[in-house]
Amino acid sequence: MPRPILAAIDTRAMAHNLARVRHLCSSARIHAVVKADAYGHGIAAARQGFSEADGFSLIEIERAIELRQLGWRGPILLLEGCFSALDWQAASEHRFDVVVHTDEQIATLATTPLSRRVNVHVKFNTGMNRLGFSPGRSRDVLTRLSSNAAVGELTLMTHFARADEPDQHLEQLKRFRDLSDGLPYATSVANSAACFDFERVGGDWVRPGIMLYGATPFSHATRPAAALGLIPVMTLSTEIIGIQHLRPGDAVGYGGTYVAGKPERIAVIAAGYADGYPRHAPTGTPILVGGHRTRLVGRVSMDKITVDVTDLPLAQVGTKVELWGANLPVDEVAEAAGTIGYELLTAVAPRVPRLLR
Ligand SMILES: *Cc1c(COP(=O)(O)O)cnc(C)c1O
Numbered sequence: 001m002p003r004p005i006l007a008a009i010d011t012r013a014m015a016h017n018l019a020r021v022r023h024l025c026s027s028a029r030i031h032a033v034v035k036a037d038a039y040g041h042g043i044a045a046a047r048q049g050f051s052e053a054d055g056f057s058l059i060e061i062e063r064a065i066e067l068r069q070l071g072w073r074g075p076i077l078l079l080e081g082c083f084s085a086l087d088w089q090a091a092s093e094h095r096f097d098v099v100v101h102t103d104e105q106i107a108t109l110a111t112t113p114l115s116r117r118v119n120v121h122v123k124f125n126t127g128m129n130r131l132g133f134s135p136g137r138s139r140d141v142l143t144r145l146s147s148n149a150a151v152g153e154l155t156l157m158t159h160f161a162r163a164d165e166p167d168q169h170l171e172q173l174k175r176f177r178d179l180s181d182g183l184p185y186a187t188s189v190a191n192s193a194a195c196f197d198f199e200r201v202g203g204d205w206v207r208p209g210i211m212l213y214g215a216t217p218f219s220h221a222t223r224p225a226a227a228l229g230l231i232p233v234m235t236l237s238t239e240i241i242g243i244q245h246l247r248p249g250d251a252v253g254y255g256g257t258y259v260a261g262k263p264e265r266i267a268v269i270a271a272g273y274a275d276g277y278p279r280h281a282p283t284g285t286p287i288l289v290g291g292h293r294t295r296l297v298g299r300v301s302m303d304k305i306t307v308d309v310t311d312l313p314l315a316q317v318g319t320k321v322e323l324w325g326a327n328l329p330v331d332e333v334a335e336a337a338g339t340i341g342y343e344l345l346t347a348v349a350p351r352v353p354r355l356l357r
Pocket residue numbers: 033035079159190191192193207208209210211217
């Protein structure tokens with residue numbers, strides 16, 4: 001028997017969340033963002049759950065090739081672009097669209113013989129100061145790209161640093177509009193958070209990621225995923241594998257950081273940081289045992305966590321445990337552990353089997 005930990009992936013929830021994007025951004029085409037192995041859900045699940053998307057976008061070229069092998073014939077966008085001449089050749093061969101954000105990439109493209117034209121998304125830095133050309137260079141960059149016979153369609157893109165905070169993306173949006181208005185190119189601007197402000201942000205393409213997986217791009221406290229009409233895709237579940245009876249003063253786990261104040265019943269659960277459960281989750285982090293909410297106690301170890309089941313007398317070896325998912329938002333667990341749903345989902349370890357439903 002395999003260990004009981006399992007990530008169940010609800011492909012119908014994926015389709016629902018994609019339909020939510022379609023409703024919010026009805027005039028745009030959707031590039032479903034599937035980087036980091038579809039935010040930890042697996043590329044095969046993404047291919048199935050997002051089959052109604054207009055395109056996929058990701059970072060990893062091997063995964064892009066896998067999408068082609070899974071039968072996806074539509075657009076695929078490489079979000080960090082090409083890292084070498086070989087990547088350009090593979091992009092051309094497999095019909096990948098490619099982000100260009102440096103002069104080095106333009107130079108490599110100019111000197112690499114390609115079998116077929118490549119569509120390019122030109123990325124502009126409008127204030128995030130991570131990747132992209134400064135808007136002042138737009139004429140020069142667009143002239144160089146459009147005069148290269150290997151370049152097919154051009155699209156202009158930018159990425160927001162603070163679309164999750166009210167109105168904090170408007171300055172970047174203005175800079176992007178100043179450079180793109182009047183040019184004959186399609187545009188791509190919105191991440192998940194900005195999809196909820198599509199009326200103002202606009203764009204011919206949108207690039208939602210986290211919302212497609214049913215987690216919030218905002219803070220869980222103010223705009224939880226359920227209030228945004230999203231359905232959790234991954235349910236990470238496992239079982240109780242041991243029970244301990246503590247006397248007052250007994251400590252639990254490494255470091256003895258949790259000490260029982262009264263007689264307590266503690267369940268030992270098959271999930272640890274080597275599965276992707278956050279080691280920083282403190283005593284009090286919520287967890288569902290047999291459908292009942294209780295709390296983590298003591299330190300998260302590599303393969304196990306310990307949970308207070310004093311008030312759940314029916315909890316025993318074999319009782320089902322939900323770490324996050326359909327009944328406990330991943331964002332709530334993330335908040336307790338001082339991080340975000342994105343990190344928990346993408347950190348689910350390869351040793352955890354994914355089961356498509
Ligand atoms: C990851 C990423 C996205 C998706 O962001 P979410 O916040 O998950 O919606 C969009 N665009 C780019 C360039 C990205 O790298």
